[in-house]
Amino acid sequence: MHCLSRSTKKLDIVTFSEEETYSLGYFIGKQAYPGLVILLHGGLGMGKTLITQGIGKALGFSKIKSPTFVLVAEHSGELPLIHADLYRLDSHVEADALDFENYIDSGYVVVIEWGERWHTSPLNNTIDITIKQHSNNEYARDITIKVLGESAENLLRELSCDIMELTCEKEDKHESSGNRLYD
Amino acid sequence: MKVLGIDCTTKFTNIGITSDGGVLSEISLELGRQQSSRLPVLVEEMLSSLSIEISELDLIAVANGPGYYTGIRTGIAYSAALAQALGIKILPISSLEAFVHDLRNTGLPLAPVFKARQNCVYCALYFSDGSQLKPFVYPKFCTAEEFADFLTHYPEALIVGKDATIFNEFSVLPNNILPRSVGRPAQTALMGEYYKEFSVTPDKILGVYLREPDIGPTSY
Numbered sequence: 425m426h427c428l429s430r431s432t433k434k435l436d437i438v439t440f441s442e443e444e445t446y447s448l449g450y451f452i453g454k455q456a457y458p459g460l461v462i463l464l465h466g467g468l469g470m471g472k473t474l475i476t477q478g479i480g481k482a483l484g485f486s487k488i489k490s491p492t493f494v495l496v497a498e499h500s501g502e503l504p505l506i507h508a509d510l511y512r513l514d515s516h517v518e519a520d521a522l523d524f525e526n527y528i529d530s531g532y533v534v535v536i537e538w539g540e541r542w543h544t545s546p547l548n549n550t551i552d553i554t555i556k557q558h559s560n561n562e563y564a565r566d567i568t569i570k571v572l573g574e575s576a577e578n579l580l581r582e583l584s585c586d587i588m589e590l591t592c593e594k595e596d597k598h599e600s601s602g603n604r605l606y607d
Numbered sequence: 608m609k610v611l612g613i614d615c616t617t618k619f620t621n622i623g624i625t626s627d628g629g630v631l632s633e634i635s636l637e638l639g640r641q642q643s644s645r646l647p648v649l650v651e652e653m654l655s656s657l658s659i660e661i662s663e664l665d666l667i668a669v670a671n672g673p674g675y676y677t678g679i680r681t682g683i684a685y686s687a688a689l690a691q692a693l694g695i696k697i698l699p700i701s702s703l704e705a706f707v708h709d710l711r712n713t714g715l716p717l718a719p720v721f722k723a724r725q726n727c728v729y730c731a732l733y734f735s736d737g738s739q740l741k742p743f744v745y746p747k748f749c750t751a752e753e754f755a756d757f758l759t760h761y762p763e764a765l766i767v768g769k770d771a772t773i774f775n776e777f778s779v780l781p782n783n784i785l786p787r788s789v790g791r792p793a794q795t796a797l798m799g800e801y802y803k804e805f806s807v808t809p810d811k812i813l814g815v816y817l818r819e820p821d822i823g824p825t826s827y
Contacts, residue, residue, distance in 0.1 A: 520818055523676035525724055529618060530639040544724045 425591055430584050432577050435569040437587065438558050445471045445555075445565055449478020451586045452551070455579045456483065458503060458531035459549050461524070463539025466555030471565055472537040475553065476507055479535060490537075496522055506534045510541040520544065548573025551580070608803075609659065610666045611650065611689075612796025615642045615682035616674025616702035617721070622649055623793030624657060628800055631657050633793035643681045650689075666695055666806055668799030670702040672815035673729040673746055674721060679814045687809040696806035698799050701815065703731045703746045706790040707767045708798055711735045716743070716764035718782070720771040723748055728774070729817055730754045732764060739801075748817040751776045758782060 425444045428436040439445045452462065456479065464472040473490045480488040483503050491497040491509045499505040506527045510519055519542040527534050528546065536542060539552070550572040558564035571580045614621040620642050623633035632653050638645055654661055669686035672679040690697040707717040714737045721729040728751050732744035744757070755776035758764055762781045769788040771777040777784060799806075 521676060526640065526675045526677050529675075547725050 425587060427584070427587055427591060432580070433571055435580055435584055435587075437567050437569075438564060439567060440558075440561070440564045442471065442474060442563055445474050445567070446478040446481075447590075448567065448587075449475035449480075450482045451478075451583055451590075452579075453479035453482025453533075454586070455582050456503065456533045457575065457579070458533070459528050460533050460576070460579070461528060461546055461550045462533070462535045463542070463545060463550065463552045464535065464537045464555070465540055465553065470555040470557065472555065475555070476535050476537070479533070480505060480507070483533065504530075504532045506532045508534070508536045510536060510538040513538075513541050546572070549575055551576055608665045608800060609663055610668055610796045610799035610803075611664050611686075612668040612700075612793060612799055613646070613650075613682050613686050614670035614700075614702060614705055614790075614792070614795045615646065615678040616670045616672055617678065617789065618675075619789040619792075620646060620649070621670075621705075621789065621792035621795060622646075622653060623796040624653060624659070625793060625796040625800060628797070630793040630797065631659075633791070633796075635789050635792040640677070642678055643685075646681065646685050661689075662693060664693060664695060666698060666799050666803055668698040668700050668795045668802075669812070670705050670795055671699040671812060672702055673723070673748065673817040674702045676816060679816060683812055683814055687812050690809040697809050697812055698802060698806040699812050699815075700795055700798050700802070701731070701746050703729060704733065704740060704742070705795045705798060707733060708740060708794040709791040710765070710767065710785075711740045712737060713765070716761055718754075718758060718761070718764045718766045720751075720754070720766060720768040720774075720777070722770035722773065723818075726750050726752070726774075728754055728770070732758075732761065746815065746817060755780060 426438045466472050477488045483505050484501050485499045491507050492511050496508045513519055552570040554568045556566045558566045571577050609626045612623040618637055619635050620638045621635050624631045667686045667690045669682050703719040706719045714735055717733045723729050729748055731746040733740040734743050751774040764782055766782050766784045769786040771784050772786050
């Protein structure tokens with residue numbers, strides 16, 4: 425995992441394997457709090473579900489599958505999780521009818537794949553994650569994380585620290601200070 | 608006349624039973640998303656604690672929105688099915704009016720506010736003659752800013768709702784804010800008696816979502 429740039433509202437990273445993409449989800453899940461909304465954007469096979477599985481793992485849910493066919497999957501636990509996939513929706517009107525506000529107010533962590541199809545997502549407590557393929561590497565991903573609202577900014581700060589710590593540790597182990605892009 | 612009142616449009620599930628204008632029993636529980644599974648049981652428990660047979664009910668009053676999408680549907684689906692089975696009528700009631708109805712004796716204009724998505728609210732303005740509420744602004748969906756601007760013309764209006772306190776637009780107004788998060792639970796049933804001539808057959812009831820499905824796309 426390599427951090428390209430960071431600010432209070434945005435973090436750009438590259439992950440080099442499915443495992444790393446999954447761990448990114450895990451780190452986000454570790455920082456999740458009730459009412460947090462995570463919107464995932466990216467084409468088919470980019471790793472949206474993988475990130476969600478990482479988030480779920482951190483919250484204690486190990487059986488997270490792509491909910492394309494059920495639209496919304498509820499996972500109850502100490503910090504409950506809603507995993508939605510809007511791929512099959514025809515319009516944003518239908519997204520509105522899934523009543524995400526209710527889940528948010530009830531203290532769920534709400535993860536939404538194809539989040540751009542929910543046009544009226546909240547203006548705070550929201551993390552927006554865009555995943556793209558990194559150059560020609562099949563397993564590497566460019567991931568941009570943007571946050572809305574003060575609590576989400578705090579989360580991003582913690583998340584950046586976690587990622588920095590991890591990448592530094594790795595670099596120590598490899599005894600290399602070179603560019604991770606060419607690992 | 609025995610009326611069962613149900614309001615699931617907010618985080619709270621409000622149930623009340625009234626008889627000839629008097630409250631027999633009322634309950635308000637913060638059930639969140641368990642509403643649909645607990646509602647029938649709660650109604651049964653309330654009826655049996657009052658030793659009232661379900662067949663003695665004359666009318667069901669139900670809050671039909673605005674509010675949570677799922678709550679609106681839960682309340683309406685249960686009430687309509689029950690009314691159909693009992694062969695009685697059902698009365699749709701605005702959740703915003705039910706929220707402030709117990710304050711009608713204050714004589715103040717009442718402005719209930721529920722938060723909606725993003726920077727928007729569900730709101731209304733009712734005038735009171737001391738005994739009855741008259742809608743001046745019917746329940747609507749708009750930005751907090753828009754409603755706050757409108758309320759500058761009515762500084763005497765009492766803004767009702769804890770949700771109003773999360774918007775700066777309302778806190779800067781001279782209006783008093785009553786920051787309650789739930790109305791009196793039996794109000795829906797009481798309103799059932801006041802407005803019984805507006806009751807309809809169960810198949811006629813509709814949810815008032817005040818969002819895209821019934822108002823068309825918006826720019827919000």
